[in-house]
Amino acid sequence: MHSTTMLQTKSPMYGAAPERLVHDKPIPLRLTQSERDEALQMADEDSRSASSFALHVYRLGLVEHKRRRAAMSAHA
Numbered sequence: 001m002h003s004t005t006m007l008q009t010k011s012p013m014y015g016a017a018p019e020r021l022v023h024d025k026p027i028p029l030r031l032t033q034s035e036r037d038e039a040l041q042m043a044d045e046d047s048r049s050a051s052s053f054a055l056h057v058y059r060l061g062l063v064e065h066k067r068r069r070a071a072m073s074a075h076a
Contacts, residue, residue: 039053039054039057
């Protein structure tokens with residue numbers, strides 16, 4: 001079985017070269033109904049698919065998570 005990938009477009013936020021997205025091992029994300037409704041509404045407002053929006057928000061959150069971890073390490 002081969003893995004299915006898609007070319008990710010260059011993100012101005014990260015400035016990195018395009019990287020292939022992995023489709024054969026998705027990470028499930030379970031949301032409450034209100035979280036899902038809000039995500040779908042925001043995705044629509046941003047003209048994004050639900051998965052594109054989820055990936056975008058994940059990346060934003062990852063940046064914040066790393067920032068907080070670094071701050072905690074600096075104070076340890």
